[in-house]
Amino acid sequence: MNAEDRALANRKLVKKLLWVIAGAILFTIALVPLYNVMCQVTGFNGKTGNSAEQAAKSMKVDNTRWVTVEFTSNVMPGLAWTFYPKQTSIRVHPGQIELATYVAKNIANQEVIGQAIPSVSPGQASLYFKKIECFCFQRQTLKPGESKEMPLTFFVSPDLPKQIETITLSYAFYSAVK
Amino acid sequence: MTTATDVHAHDDHHEHHPAGIMRWLTTTNHKDIGTMYLTFSLIMFLVGGMMILGVRAELFKPGLQLMRPEFFNQLIGVHALVMIFAALMPAATGFANWLLPLQLGAPDMALPRLNNWGFWLLPPAAILLTLPFTLALFGIGDGAVATGWTLYAPLSVQGGLGVDFAIFSIHLLGISSVLGSINIIVTIFNMRAPGMTLMKMPLFAWGWLITAFLLIATIPVLAGAVTMLLTDRHFGTHFFDAAGGGDPILFQHLFWFFGHPEVYILLLPVWGFIPHILSAFTRKPVYGYKAQVYSFWAIGILSVVVWAHHFLTVGMPVPALLYFMYSTMSISLPLAVLFFCWIANMWKGSMSFETPMLFATGWIILFGIGGLTGLVLADVAADAQYHHSYFVVAHFHYTLFAGGIMGVMAGVYFWLPKMTGRMYNEKLGKLHFWLTAIAFNMTFIPQFFLGLAGMPRRIPDYALQFADFNMISSISAFVLGLSQLLFVYNIVSCVRGHGEKAADKPWEGAEGLEWTLSSPPPYHSFTEQPVIK
Secondary structure (H helix, E strand, O other), rough: HHHHHHHHHHHHHHHHHHHHHHHHHHHHHHHHHHHHHHHHHHHHHOOOEEEOOOHHOOOOOOOOOOEEEEEEEEEEEOOOOOEEEEOEEEEEEOOOEEEEEEEEOOOOOOEEEEEEEEEEEEEHHHHHHEEEEHHHHOOOOOOOOOOEEEEEEEEEEEOOOOOOOOEEEEEEEEEEOO | OOOOOOOHHHHHOOOOOOOOOOHHHHHHOOOHHHHHHHHHHHHHHHHHHHHHHHHHHHHOOOOOHHHHHHHHHHHHHHHHHHHHHHHHHHHHHHHHHHHHHHHHHHOOOOHHHHHHHHHHOEEEEEHHHHHHHHHOOOOOOOOOOOOOOOOOOOOHOOOOHHHHHHHHHHHHHHHHHHHHHHHHHHHHHHHOOOOOHHHHOOOOHHHHHHHHHHHHHHHHHHHHHHHHHHHHHHOOOOOHHHHHOOOHHHHHHHHHHHHHHHHHHHHHHHHHHHHHHHHHHHOOOOEEEEHHHHHHHHHHHHHHHOOOHHHHOOOOOOHHHHHHHHHHOHHHHHHHHHHHHHHHHHHOOOOOOHHHHHHHHHHHHHHHHHHHHHHHHHHHHHHHHOEEEEHHHHHHHHHHHHHHHHHHHHHHHHHHHHHOEEEHHHHHHEEEEEEEEHHHHHHHHHHHHHHOOOOOOOOOOOOOOHHHHHHHHHHHHHHHHHHHHHHHHHHHHOOOOOOOEEEOOOOOOOOOHHHHHOOOOOOOOOOOOOOOO
């Protein structure tokens, strides 16, 4: 190979490799939506879907089984609220629609908007934990010193795998962002 | 270091390169650039080492003696980033620059100007990474990145300006290694001597070829992840911020999608060194050449599908845990093939134990321990106990200090006579090996037991019952650190032209095109390409 041919061959190969790098960058960007879709479809990482009204209509209550649903709460740094569940746990039959209530209070001296982010563990249960109405569907606004009861209507799908007897629902309240 | 006085009649026009600092700033010569990479690597190795000696000094006794916990956190994170990106990776790239043209029978690297740029991105990156330490002294910011090298969100989303410096430093380091990789791939594909087919290529070139492919495929993922981190921090996005619907676990996936191949990026060039050294000092040809090449490929490919074993305890569903456990364990099969090839290479060889061979044999044993403890960690059930403990710290130092840096040291002693034209001091070399090997084990064996007993990593204080083992570990770490001065002495004295003159082929059993050139080789390696039959 003479010098010119070699320079040409080098340039060609460099171009190909740059395409590989461009592909890797695109792949990285694509991973973000792929990851979210993957989590919603499989329930990995405790991500729950949103409203479940449709499923609730055509469902039978499984009276032979009890499932314990536990409630926990966190307030993230940057949000001057207190936030806790009124009940620490409820025993439910799969398929039965239940109401749980959290209480939030703004202890800051200004109006604050918060957003609750739910997480269900074990992760496998998150596909079967359905929320019909939830304070986490919208942002919540509290005036200075205001206290509010925040309701949550949910059911556990009768398809819940047999080995799961306890489901923990955790809410993290964040200061809502622009 | 090459001297500028090797005059060859047919390349006169190349000989008038600038002198002094301009020579190094503008050089496009593969040996000059290789030398700069290796020098940079050695300096950063010492810098990163001093940082961790600060950490070991703090851990000498329980309680807080020397530093604030925030500073401790900065030291461990920057130590790791410096050692991985500024010491081990540039050392491998330096060797690639020095050796690939010599071993492949090429006049130079394929893209010499890109090569120069690739190197000169490194010093600014190292300055960016460590500058926040200095800025903090003047009351600007709160010091360097304090998140550990993994930069996990949400901690890194909330961290101080050190995180931003680290992000930009990683961008520069990433661009540098991607440029270096392009150059290496093009050199390997297009610049080999006539007759040298891919399957006649030295194993070092094979190791680097796969490393380079892994780099161009995974560095963009890291660059993308830290860029998302940057926009989360400053531009109101929520990739990793749960408040806006993001997910911090996503960062772990992105990070380790790069991070696990990175382990093999660091190790594959070293796996390339070892067969050359074993073959030279056993006076036997490389054993199982094809098996080693295929194992390199198998490990390279497997390395990009096992990433989540770095966070098995994060709460993945059982099928995912099983997948990542079995795929991780399956890497041990091609790795075992490599181990058997290395051992078989020594079988019935007429062995002699000069310093490079001491490092290579010690390397096999210590890297073996690193591999086996990795199997323990890959076990989902066991990992629940060992995760984030000192067991993990000991494990990855067996793979990256023994498996990485001691392998590089074997290579340095092996090729130093070729590069400098001088023999190093054999007695000091052997002393360096024994001090390093013993002090290394004394540093990290106690850490295995500390981890088993439940001592968590990345914490500046510990419970009283861990005191004795930590004291042993700290003292040994200082011995390990100080004995590296022998290494520096040996290199500096060769570079300065002390020591015996080295023959063109200082090791009688060595094979390869690089030994057909003079020691040190002429400024332009093969102006006429050799023909391989």
